[in-house]
Every structure is written in C-alpha cells, then in structure tokens.
Amino acid sequence: MKVNKKTIINIVIMLLAYALVFVLINSGVLSRQYKSLIVPICVNIMLAVSLNLVTGFLGELSLGHAGFMSIGAYSSALLSIALSNTFPPVLAFFTALICGGISAAFFGFLIGVPVLRLRGDYLAIVTLAFGEIIKSIINYLKITGGSKGLSKIPLYSDYKNFTVVFVIMVITIVLISNLIDSRDGRAIKSIRDNDIAAESIGINISRYKVMAFVIAAGFAGIAGALYAHNVGIIKPGIFDYNKSIEILVFVVLGGMGNIPGSIISAIILTLLPEFLRGADNLRMLLYAIVLIVMMIFNNSKFKSGLSLNRTFRKLGREE
Amino acid sequence: MLECKNLGIQFGGLKAVDNFNLNIEKGMLYGLIGPNGAGKTTVFNLLTGVYKPTTGTIRLEGNLINGKTPTQINNMGIARTFQNIRLFSNMSVLDNVKAALHEKVRYSLLTSMTHIFGFGKKEKEMDELATDILKVFSLDDKSDTLSGNLPYGEQRKLEIARALATSPSLLLLDEPAAGMNPNETEELMKTIRQIRDMYNVTILLIEHDMKLVAGICEKLSVLNFGTELASGTPSEVLNNPEVITAYLGE
C-alpha cells in the first residue's frame, strides 16, 4: 500500500472520528435519540459515497439508489430472520450482509442493460422507474410482508455494535476512494469527461459503466442491510423516490466527485433534522433549495468553471 | 498498412463520403486535405469506428476493421485526435495520458480497490511512461495541472500525447495546428515529424491549409464534396488544376 502523508492523515481522521463517537456513546453524554442516529449516519455515508461513484465520477444520474438499498435491506433481513435460530449471530449477520450486497449488485447488473443504451435524462428516468418497480414488487410480494413491512429483524447493527458498522463504513470509503484513484477509476472518470474520447483511447465504456453501477449498487445493498438490522422493521415506503433524492442531495451538497464532501454532507444532513425537530417538512424544502442553489451557483459566472465538481474542491484536496 | 476501398457513408439522402479510396504505406506521413465541409473528419470517424460505413472496406495491415467499435479499433492500433478538442478536462494532464495507458499497463479490479498486490509498482511504471511522452511535448512540468486549464495550444499537444500513449501503429491527427500562430504551427510540424521517427508510427493528418501540409507530408489526398479529387505527391497535387479550382473557386 502506498503509505504517504495523505494516507496517514486519513487514518488519523478516521481514528479520531471513531474515538470521538466511542467516547460519546460510552460517557452517557448522548441521549437515546442521538445514539439511535449513529448507525443511520454511517449508512447514509455509505449510500452517499457509493452514489457519488455513479453520479460524481461516472457522470450518470441515478434516481434509484434507494431501490438498491431496499434490495440489500430485504434480502439480508429475510436471510438473517431465517438463520437467526440456527446460526450464531456474528455468522448470521455477516452472511446476511454479504447476501444483501450481492443481491443488490446483481440488480445493479440488471440495470446495466439500460445503462449501456441510454444516457443523461433518459437513463435518470429509467433508474427512477427501476426504483419504483422494485418498490411496487416488494409491496406486492407476500414474503416481504407487503406494505405492512418486515419486522422482527435481529438488531445486529444496533449502536452497541457501532465498531462493526464503523469498520464496514471505513472499508467502503477506502475501497471506493482507492478505486477512483486507480486504472479503473481513471477509465470511469474519462467516460464522465468525454465518452467519445474515452472510446478513442481504447477504454471499454460498456464494461466500466456497468462496473460502476454494480459496485455502487453492491455497497448500497450493504448499507441497506446495515439499516435493516439497525431499525428492526422495514417497509417499502422507506425506500421510495424521496430517499433516492435524499442521497442525491448528500452527493450534490458535498460536491459531485468529492468523497470527503459526501461524507461531511451526509453527517450534517442526517443530524440537521434533529436540531430542527418537528420540522420534517422544512427538511424537504431545504433539500430542494440545496439542489437548485448548488446547481445554479456551480454553473454561474462567478464560478468560471465548466465542471460540476468545483464545490468543496478545497475540502477534497487531500483525496 | 491502411487500405480503404470504395468507402462511403450516407446520412439520410446526403452522401457525406462516397467511393473514397486510400492507401497508406507504413511509416508515411500522409495528408488529407480539402475545403471546409469536404468530408475529411467524416473519413476519420469512419476509420475510427465512430460511424459505420454504408459501403466499402477498411483494412489495417490486412485486417478488416469496419464494423468494429471505436474501442476495438483503438486496440488494433489506430489512435486519433479531435478537431474540437476532447480532453478529459476535469482530470490532470498526467491522468489524461495515464488513462490512455489503460490497455498497456494492466492490473486487476481487486488491485484497484485495495491498492495492494503490486499497485505501487504498476502505477510507477505508468507514471514513467506517461512522463516520457509528456516530455516530447514539453508538458512534463505541467503534469498536475487540470487539462481543462491548459492554454489552447497545449491542449492540442496533450491530445496528441494522449493518442500516442495507446501505442498506435497509425495516428490520425485532425487539424492539429488549428488555432495556432505560424511559429507554433512550425514547431508542431517539427514535433509531428519527430514523433513519427521516435515512435515508428504512420501518421495521417487533416489540414485545410495546403501550404502547411505540403511542407511535411510525403503524400496527399484531396477531398471535395465527399469524393477524392486527386492524390499523389504534394507537388503533383498542388499543381492539379481541379484542386486549384476547388480551393479558389471558378
């Protein structure tokens, strides 16, 4: 592994973050309410970072990320409910997580067909339709509990198991950041910047588009699995279009193509509703304003750039 | 090494290129000239698989390439630049070239995601190869600059460097000197000759300034309204009355 200043700084930040949360949990400073937010923050970070791979680095808008999350959540929950009596919890949990990741990745592969044929607006709409179809099917099926949802999921990723969740989140961030800064990552970014030129230098566009979608879906699936085992009950309505937009807002606010930005904005926007307690409607309005203002600001004359990922660039410099 | 026979493409009713023949020998510096809208860039798009020809065949060293995708064609040894620059503008100068080394230096997805299993060694190899190419164009001191922030002339050079990084046997340059002043143009023409010798690459270049190509090309083809008007050595072509009419009008 390349050990240099950047890597060391990142490791120190991660350790400090872990120590901080560890102290907060164990010192009793945090109320129950805040403790219950710790795992969702990690889940949202994973969702934001994985969506950033598709939207920020591949340059395609995916409006179905919550759909991948739901596949991970449901498949892992069903598995761990089935295994809960026979398997030891640790084994059951990890099997379920892996199952969640793989099933979501499989659906990421399925969406590969439209991904290869469409781009831009049309692809965004298809990912939206895909997410809605998944939601309707989960709603329709008996095994998923229909609209009543799936309950009695073992609480393996409770905040008491924060360490496990944190480690999985860090692994996700590291793997995706590494990917971006590699041969394959350069191929993905070159497609975003200019697909015709990317083809002209021998990059197999189809392969990399599908790869980005599969990897992003896989990690969204793992995030969904962590979520399911954190809340214990899941319903199709949780993973709707609004959730997909919420993840998109994390990515847009943090800066497209900026991993530290995604992490920071996922933390802030998950905590914010708690400070604005009772004003859940305001949160949606805030998201809307974030999307519009960030886009107009990023493309205004004041920011002379043509690119979308100028925002938070300074913040992301160590990446 | 490159042989086009009866090449043609039609958009709707318009024959953009029709019955076009081309024969380029190995190591040659070949010029494709013609007035604006003659179909020069369309020929490039046919050669690189961006468009599929309606008629005719294209062979590279005897292998049929029409019907292949741009990616496959590049892997077979044709690289190109674009008339309207197409750099990866949010990536650094070095990364633009490293992206083009994609096929030459390979490692697995696992290595990409973990940065272990020989990642450092392979990346170092890429850095060195890329820097060598950038040196030819005096861009090595700008490795970390975002390619979109380069001045225009250097963007054109970076495009050539990027194309070269794919180790082509045939390099297609689409108006490499467009927008450059006479000094820069002359310098670029020198570089083009230099890379032909250094990298042992055959070059086909598009220009509409005839005098400029006549200086460095060994052979020319003139295109007008999608068909070949004349071909031969620069002096033959430039003295051809039909070519003169096409350029200057009746």
Next chain:
Amino acid sequence: MLINFIEQLINGLRTGSIYALIAIGYTMVYGIAKMINFAHGDIIMVGAYALYFSISVLGLPVPIALLITVIICGVLGVMIEKVAYKPLRSAPPLAVLITAIGMSFFLQSASLLIFGSTPIPFQSVIPNVNISIGPVVISSITVVTLIVTAIAMILLTLFVNKTKLGSAMRAVSEDKGAAELMGINVNSTISMTFAIGSALAAVAGVLYICQYQSMKPTLGALPGIKAFVAAVLGGIGSIPGAMIGGILLGLIESVSKAYISTELADAIVFGVLIVVLLFRPSGLLGKKKIVKV
C-alpha cells in the same frame, strides 16, 4: 364481460387523456429547451390547490376560479423557467436535470408546509351524474374530460401549425441559433412554451381533481411521471406523439388494473417505459438523432 371491458377502455381513455394533456407540456418543453422539466407534474398539484383555494377559501364562482387556476399555473411555469432553468442554459445536462428535480421537490415541500400532509377532500366542480349508453355506464366527469381534452388538443394543434407564434416555437425547437438569427426572440418563445405547457397541466390538474376529489401535496408526482412515460412512448418532442402516447398509456394502465393487479399497475407502466426506451428510444413518432463528433 364485454361491457366491463368497454367500461375499462373508457376509463383508460379518461385517464389517458389527462396523461396526454400533461405529456404535451413535457414534450413541448423538451423540444424547445432539451430538458426534462421534472417540476411539470407538480404544476398539476399547484393547479388543484389553486382551484380549491379559489373556490373553498375565497368563494369565487367556478368559471373565474378555473381561469385563475390556469393563469396561476401558466405564470408559475414561466417563473420556474426564469429562476431555475434560464441561468443553466449552457450548463451540462446533468446540472439542469438536478435543478429540475430540486424544483419539483421545492413545489411539493412548499405545499406540504402550507397545506399539510393530510389529504383535503374536494367536491368536484363537474356535477357527477352517470350517463347510460345502452348497457354501458359513463360518468359525466369522463365525458367532460374527453371533451375538454379534445378541444385543448385541437386548439393547440391549430396554434402550433397555423399561427406565427407557433411557427416561432417550431423554429426554436429545430435550431435555437438559427431561429435567433432569423429575428425570433428565443427567450420569449421559451417562456411562452412553459406558459402553454403549464396551462395545459392546470387543465389536467382540474380534471384530475374532479375525478379523485382529494388533494395532497404529492398528488402530481405519479401522474407527472406517467405522463412523462407517455411522452417518451409517443416520441419526445412530438406533440401528436404525446397525445397518442398518453391515451395508449391510459388504456394500458386501466386494462392492467382491471385484469392483472392494482398493485402492479404502476410497475407495468414503468416497465413499458423501460421497454420502449430500450427498443425504440425515439418512441412511436419521434425522430432519430445523429451524434456529431
């Protein structure tokens, strides 16, 4: 059995004509601004609330309330374009798309703040009586919906094809630059397109709300998306395409609801979208594009 099938078809025709009215807005805006106006579906919602507010709160007579509804939506459409989309005309498509999603979210959450999330019941402005034609029973709302849609479409077709403003619109959607050189005011043509599209959405909103008689801030989202599917089905950019696509989609939805499953009807509609985009992305009446290199 047959009678039931005919009634389902008529239901489908009614829903389909509402979709068609909305789809026209998508298609016109796409033709002229080359963007998907995600907020278009939410204009329907604004239309419904505007009608409710004018009648139930302000107590205005129905014709005036209808007029106000159409005007509010038209003005809103123009405002959205000026505030959110115009600054991004030369921006990458991804940025425009995200802004449009933001706009849609904005309208929904703003009305959530104003009117709350509890559905508001609303008495139809069209008297609801059942009309029997032989054994087939049709509601008056259906009849009015079909008539209004037909009139709107005829007027729009005449406007686009026979008037000077209509030909300016067609010119801008063909080639913005050339149209500008010919002395067409591109900005005002785009504004006009948004105004017409939004006014049609207002009409659709009124018809929709008369049918369902209950309002919530997200009521426009689903018909909006479905109308978009209709626009794509018909070939985006084509006005007759949007009409045919809308009606076809209404029929598909109604038949799948009746004979397959109510829960899966939405999934089927979205499935249609994916299939159309994969196998005939230019839709039934759309044009193919050549990418320039």
